[in-house]
Amino acid sequence: MTGTHSSHSREEEAQKNMGGGWTTFPFIIVAVAGLTLASSGIRANLIVYLIQEFNIKSITATQISNVLNGSTSLFPFIAAVVADSFFGSFPVALVSSCVDLLGTVIFALTASIKSLRPEECMNKGSRLCEAPSRVQYGVLYTALTLAAIGFGGMRFTTATLGANQFDNPEHQAIFFNWFLFTWYVVSVAGFTGIVYMEVNVSWSVGFWICAASILIGVIVFLVGYRYYRPEKPQGxxxxxxxxxxxxxxxxxKSQLSSTTNNYxxxxxxxxxxxxxxxxx
Structure with missing residues (x-):
């Protein structure tokens, strides 16, 4: 028993010295929660926002929403390659979070500054409604592009970073359970609570809540840097x-070997x- 206890003590001490462990858990989970709340709050009601505030036809608004959703599914793949090959998970997740914050802030500005939107039209969908200008389209697309790149870039790099903080596979499995649980619960909160604010209070308030949630997530994520286990890109x-x-x-054209040991x-x-x- 004494030998076993000493072994566990040495393992805990070694992990403490090299960083990682459950100390990092709250920092990563809060970051995930902040960015997930913002992403779900924007994507859930994007079509309605584009139709009501930008006088965009429903078909075009749906296409824009589909492109945004598709991009957020594509960029995690690119971010994973960049993280594994060059920089590691933490730098990619941090930069992606900041890009997402920038995109969300710009998107919130479109709801706060009237000059970034076309004139309000009482008869939505009518040809008489003023279409967005090139500048307004440019600002809108810039905001959505940055948000898609940022959210997609941090989406699973944070999961990888969190799993790399543990050596025990059981602890990694527990982390992933909480990661996914947080992901879905916060998504539901975004699809309901943030959408309620957008519809019943104002678009501006809802989008600025999204920006604030990302900012809190980024700050907490960065504060936990001292506790994260250093990563080295492994290809x-x-x-x-x-x-x-x-x-x-x-x-x-090579001939197959007949020796079992060669396989x-x-x-x-x-x-x-x-x-x-x-x-x-």
Whole structure:
């Protein structure tokens, strides 16, 4: 028992020295909650906002909303490659959060400054309604683009950063459970609470609440930096996949070996089987 207790103590002390652990949990979760609340609050009612405040036709507004939603699903893929290959999860998540904050602030300004929107039209959808100018479209698209890039960039890099704070797979699983729980609960709050503020109070108030939630999330995320475990980029899985494809093309005429030991069965580590390092 004494030996086991000493072993656990050494492991805890080692983890404390190298950072990470449950100390980092609240910082990451608050950041996720702040950005998720803002994203859901903007995306949930975007079509209505574009129709009512920008005099954009419903078909065009729906297309803009679909592009925004599609972009937020694409950018996590790009951000993951950049984080794994070059910078690590924390810098990518932090920069993405700041980009998201900038986009949300600009978007909130479109609801606060009348010159950034066309003149109000009483007969929505009519051809007589004034269409947005190029400048107004430019500001709108800039805000949505930055918000999509920012939210997509931090979406799963924060999840990776959080999981990397733990060595125990069970602790990683618990973290992911809380991460997803926070994600969905806060999304529901955004789809209901923020939308209620936009419809019953004002668009400006709703969007500025979104901007404030991101700002709080970024500040808390940055405050926790001293506790995060340092990360080193280890290369993207896409690079390994590319090597496999290149090796397959270059060796497609090679004769297959009849020796069982030359094939990896998954029962032993690859490093334990001689000659199994990929060459091309």
């Amino acid at each position: 993207s899985a896409l690079g390994d996949l590319a090597r496999v494809l290149v090796a397959s093309v270059r060796k497609w 990896y069965s998954g029962l032993v580590p690859v490093s334990a089987v001689p000659g199994k390092r990929l060459r091309y």
